[in-house]
Amino acid sequence: MPQIFISPSKYVQGPAVTSEIGQYVAPLGKKVLILGGIRSIEAVKANIIHSLALHNVQYHIETFQGESSDNEINRMCMIGRNEKADIIIGIGGGKAIDTAKAVGFELDVPVAIVPTIASTDAPCSALSVIYSDEGVFERYLVLPKNPDLVLLDTEVIAHAPxxxxxxxxxxxxxxxxxxxxxxxxxxxxxxxxxxxxxxxxxxxxxxxxxxxxxxxxxxxxxxxxxxxxxxxxxxxxxxxxxxxxxxxxxxxxxxxxxxxxxxxxxxxxxxxxxxxxxxxxxxxxxxxxxxxxxxxxxxxxxxxxxxxxxxxxxxxxxxxxxxxxxxxxxxxxxxxxxxxxxxxxxxxxxxxxxxxxxxxxxxxxxxxxxxxxxxxxx
The missing domain is CATH 1.20.1090.10 (Dehydroquinate synthase-like - alpha domain)
Structure with a gap:
């Protein structure tokens, strides 16, 4: 059996790096579906939108409903198709991030992850944990590749719970x-x-x-x-x-x-x-x-x-x-x-x-x- 090591394509960490996201996202796509919880998106929205605009990247924001379930993944996929998104940005904690990775896989587009809390090790992995709509673990969804970008703003983390x-x-x-x-x-x-x-x-x-x-x-x-x-x-x-x-x-x-x-x-x-x-x-x-x-x-x-x-x-x-x-x-x-x-x-x-x-x-x-x-x- 071979030894295998996998990782995200790029990991960026530091104070205020969300204000630089456009330069990392622009080579990946031109129309972004941004998904995340209301508070998570608000924590980084101003920086991200300004940076995307500077690099001529369009976006559509959709609120994550709270569970990385099949129903939520399917809902986000439908929105992504309707918006003709060619990149997914997942913002927030583990379940929003896992949903974003699963949506990127289903739509076959690049994925960027912007954690607003350092609460799990989900951001870097080629794995989505799937729960029922009620929050009961169902299965692991093993993905063919890791996220294309993980960008972690330590100032945002310092102000999180x-x-x-x-x-x-x-x-x-x-x-x-x-x-x-x-x-x-x-x-x-x-x-x-x-x-x-x-x-x-x-x-x-x-x-x-x-x-x-x-x-x-x-x-x-x-x-x-x-x-x-x-x-x-x-x-x-x-x-x-x-x-x-x-x-x-x-x-x-x-x-x-x-x-x-x-x-x-x-x-x-x-x-x-x-x-x-x-x-x-x-x-x-x-x-x-x-x-x-x-x-x-x-x-x-x-x-x-x-x-x-x-x-x-x-x-x-x-x-x-x-x-x-x-x-x-x-x-x-x-x-x-x-x-x-x-x-x-x-x-x-x-x-x-x-x-x-x-x-x-x-x-x-x-x-x-x-x-x-x-x-x-x-």
Whole structure:
């Protein structure tokens, strides 16, 4: 089986780069369908429209309806055909971006991606995650190529909700552990081959940057400023995690996320928040050393990522519900089968419950330390 590494044609990141998008888009097409949520488009609309006009690129803006579902993809395709669009620009978060990539594929036109939040590793990948109109995971749509352009304005990210940046860290957190699992199993990656050493090194670098700069980036985002730490985390969340997961592979972390989507209580939570809990579940499933698990839990606690089922809306969940999520994580074709072990719903259920217990123990120990230190001060 060949080793395969894939990536977007061009990645542009920096302050105010949305004001330069015209120079990158003009060689790709002359009539753009811009799709994204209302707030996402408003965040970059003035810069983008001015830049497109400077480069004689026409545009039509269409509001994304919220789910990267077959119905929404078909609706956007119809609009694209009617407008004779020869390039798609997807603006916003993961679901708008995945819809744009799918529409570009269906219309056979170039795709440019402009994330307004660094919440997932979707922007760089040749993959769209398809959900039902109700938000339940349905399938992965593997695309023949990556986006032609990914353009990420760090000033826009700095002014976006902090929770979204942290959720992106949760998504990126899984990259190294899933890559490691795929390396041990010699599993196929998203591109249909095995991983290169470059992909594994990128995944490991992604994890190192998260631990080093994650908390500092969160603080910068809270103050709405672009620092070196914030720029590094934006790159880790978007480029490094995107290249890492796609060219190294996915395993249990994302499969557990997909399983959790069958439970309506989890729908208000971000993709990366559920992936973070999926990462803890994978570590338990692999029976990783406690120091490794504690390092991940400590990071999650520091930046504000979930470590328990209660943190993703399942505080009062019946064990039968968790078992349903475990069964969904083990559906035929799921990435959990890239693990180098026998996988059963019972094992996944047990790992989810044990991960939840470890998260609770960690929280209780932190509270105890805080209470002891407070009593000493008093």
């Amino acid at each position: 902090v929770r979204q940046l942290v959720a992106g860290m949760g998504d990126a957190l899984s990259t190294y552990f899933e890559a490691s699992a795929c390396a041990r199993a010699r599993a196929r990656n998203i591109a249909g081959g095995t991983m290169t050493q470059a992909a594994l090194a990128i995944a490991e670098l992604c994890y190192e940057i998260l631990l080093r700069d994650g908390y500092k980036a969160k603080i910068a985002c809270e103050r709405k400023v672009v620092t070196e730490a914030l720029s590094n985390i934006v790159e880790a969340n978007t480029l490094l995690s995107g290249l890492g997961f796609e060219s190294a592979g996915l395993a249990a972390c994302h499969a557990v996320h997909n399983g959790l989507t069958v439970l309506e209580e989890t729908h208000p939570y971000c993709h990366g928040e559920k992936v973070a809990f999926g990462t803890l579940t994978q570590l338990v499933l692999e029976n990783r050393a406690m120091d490794e698990i504690e390092k991940v839990i400590d990071f999650c606690h520091l930046v504000g990522l979930p470590t328990t089922l209660a943190d993703i809306g399942l505080e009062n969940a019946d064990p039968k519900q968790i078992r349903l999520a475990a069964e969904a994580a083990c559906k035929e074709g799921e990435t959990i089968y890239n693990m180098d072990m026998e996988i059963t719903p019972d094992k996944v259920y047990a790992a989810m419950m044990a991960a939840d217990a470890l998260g609770h123990v960690y929280k209780q120990s932190k509270e105890t330390v805080w209470m002891q230190s407070s009593s000493l001060v008093l």
